[in-house]
Amino acid sequence: MIQTQSTTKNDVDLIPSRLGPVTRFFPGPLQLEFDLDGERVRNIKVQRGFSFRGIDKKLQMHSWKSAIPYVDRIDSDAAFFYETLFCETLEDILKLEVPVRAQWIRAIICELNRVTCHLFTLSQISSSVGAEAGFHFLTRDREGGLDLFELLCGARYHFNYVTVGGVIEDVSDGWLERLDAYCSEILERLEEIHSLLTRNPVFRDRLSDRGILTLDEATGYGIRGVISRSAGSSKDLRLDSPSSPFIQVPLAKLKVVPPVSQQSDVLARWETLAAETEQSVEWMKRAIHSLPAGDFVNSKSKSIKLPNAGEAFCRIESPRGVLTSYFVSDGTESLNRAHFSGPSQFLISSIPTALDGNEMRDVPLVLYSLGYRISEADR
Amino acid sequence: MDPRQMRSSFEKKVGIEPFESSRIGSQWGPCFWIERGQIYKALKEYHGYLLEQISAAQMEDTVLVTYFISSEDQTEKFAIRCALELLHAQAQPKMVSVSPLWAKAKLFENELARDFGIFFEGNPEANQTLLKYREPLLRK
Numbered sequence: 001m002i003q004t005q006s007t008t009k010n011d012v013d014l015i016p017s018r019l020g021p022v023t024r025f026f027p028g029p030l031q032l033e034f035d036l037d038g039e040r041v042r043n044i045k046v047q048r049g050f051s052f053r054g055i056d057k058k059l060q061m062h063s064w065k066s067a068i069p070y071v072d073r074i075d076s077d078a079a080f081f082y083e084t085l086f087c088e089t090l091e092d093i094l095k096l097e098v099p100v101r102a103q104w105i106r107a108i109i110c111e112l113n114r115v116t117c118h119l120f121t122l123s124q125i126s127s128s129v130g131a132e133a134g135f136h137f138l139t140r141d142r143e144g145g146l147d148l149f150e151l152l153c154g155a156r157y158h159f160n161y162v163t164v165g166g167v168i169e170d171v172s173d174g175w176l177e178r179l180d181a182y183c184s185e186i187l188e189r190l191e192e193i194h195s196l197l198t199r200n201p202v203f204r205d206r207l208s209d210r211g212i213l214t215l216d217e218a219t220g221y222g223i224r225g226v227i228s229r230s231a232g233s234s235k236d237l238r239l240d241s242p243s244s245p246f247i248q249v250p251l252a253k254l255k256v257v258p259p260v261s262q263q264s265d266v267l268a269r270w271e272t273l274a275a276e277t278e279q280s281v282e283w284m285k286r287a288i289h290s291l292p293a294g295d296f297v298n299s300k301s302k303s304i305k306l307p308n309a310g311e312a313f314c315r316i317e318s319p320r321g322v323l324t325s326y327f328v329s330d331g332t333e334s335l336n337r338a339h340f341s342g343p344s345q346f347l348i349s350s351i352p353t354a355l356d357g358n359e360m361r362d363v364p365l366v367l368y369s370l371g372y373r374i375s376e377a378d379r
Numbered sequence: 380m381d382p383r384q385m386r387s388s389f390e391k392k393v394g395i396e397p398f399e400s401s402r403i404g405s406q407w408g409p410c411f412w413i414e415r416g417q418i419y420k421a422l423k424e425y426h427g428y429l430l431e432q433i434s435a436a437q438m439e440d441t442v443l444v445t446y447f448i449s450s451e452d453q454t455e456k457f458a459i460r461c462a463l464e465l466l467h468a469q470a471q472p473k474m475v476s477v478s479p480l481w482a483k484a485k486l487f488e489n490e491l492a493r494d495f496g497i498f499f500e501g502n503p504e505a506n507q508t509l510l511k512y513r514e515p516l517l518r519k
Contacts (some may be wrong), residue, residue: 222483
């Protein structure tokens with residue numbers, strides 16, 4: 001709801017206004033303070049911190065083995081990335097090797113999670129401009145991915161599937177065939193979305209020249225990942241960091257080239273998100289047939305009682321950008337320091353630049369196109 | 380790059396000899412320990428690099444603040460670290476903010492101000508963060 005603080009107009013006709021923190025237009029509780037110049041928003045200030053839960057501290061209070069369910073809650077839409085990064089960082093401290101099959105399973109479920117996450121962002125963009133058909137189609141397609149998660153581990157959001165040394169269970173019989181069928185279906189459905197929306201001149205006109213963020217601005221704010229790629233960057237941590245076992249084995253072999261567009265408005269983000277979804281789906285279709293045989297978890301992981309004293313720093317390319325973690329263990333059961341840094345806080349800090357000069361009706365569109373999650377930024 | 384090469388490259392570029400070197404896991408490069416007052420000078424030389432994260436950990440009476448840096452092409456990955464001593468429970472150690480070099484640094488520094496009470500001089504939101512987290516204490 002818009003709250004006008006003052007109706008007195010100054011010499012340039014700027015009306016100070018406030019939006020939020022809780023409003024249906026925003027992806028989460030966030031407060032925007034801005035001046036209205038006619039229909040355009042200027043001088044935007046962002047206030048966040050309304051859903052702070054202290055998850056980093058909770059990770060330090062519990063034993064490292066029982067902390068994984070808490071990690072899922074940081075960003076429910078991209079929980080597999082947090083689980084994988086958490087376990088990779090602990091494995092680095094423990095110097096524990098992960099079987100190749102487990103690395104591939106982690107990579108496949110992370111890519112499936114990337115697909116569901118991108119489909120959700122696309123559906124939100126579609127909904128924010130009133131294209132309800134696109135919203136319903138994309139949400140339906142995303143549900144298929146959540147069904148696959150449920151078949152795999154019994155949960156649609158808070159998975160608790162990745163564990164230190166591998167994954168809790170091997171993929172069940174028939175799951176890979178279902179995933180293959182889902183991938184084929186998604187490729188057809190995305191073509192429908194392209195014909196319905198992406199190639200629709202009215203839809204393109206509505207999205208173009210909104211929420212402009214250049215590559216220099218994005219880099220200045222520390223944004224990496226899909227938003228940065230939509231502004232012209234070609235960096236992708238999945239390809240750039242061959243040292244990580246998750247990235248090295250599954251993705252580098254297949255030579256996936258990230259899609260790069262030169263525009264940096266909402267339309268460019270839409271096209272990049274859709275292209276990355278297709279890229280991930282196509283990669284999964286190939287990866288299913290190349291899944292190596294072997295153990296799904298390191299047998300030594302069950303016998304580990306206490307972690308070694310040490311520290312580790314790891315990164316992963318999440319659907320919103322680069323996610324980093326820094327853990328310190330002093331040899332006791334709980335971690336001395338567990339610190340995540342998600343991309344959402346950088347995306348939120350770019351809101352004043354992305355929104356400046358846009359019309360009031362475009363505020364939800366720009367915010368949804370950035371694809372941030374408040375739960376990840378506030379933690 | 381080899382850690383020894385990286386250390387000599389660091390010494391040459393910054394003109395500071397680290398008093399200790401350590402390793403942060405197998406996925407990251409070496410960590411160079413320098414004095415607190417030399418942090419800004421050292422990081423200024425790496426202005427064109429990526430600041431991955433600023434994090435800290437408390438070891439008894441010492442807070443170790445670590446800056447994770449990588450080059451654009453990801454060939455150089457290293458960390459720079461300094462130690463802050465906590466003399467008593469209400470101590471508020473001070474450091475120079477690197478937010479003039481990287482805009483994103485202020486977000487990391489705000490987190491450290493919240494978690495460890497470190498005051499970052501030059502951070503545009505330092506006073507705001509201090510008031511925000513000191514307010515409950517003042518009420519008592």
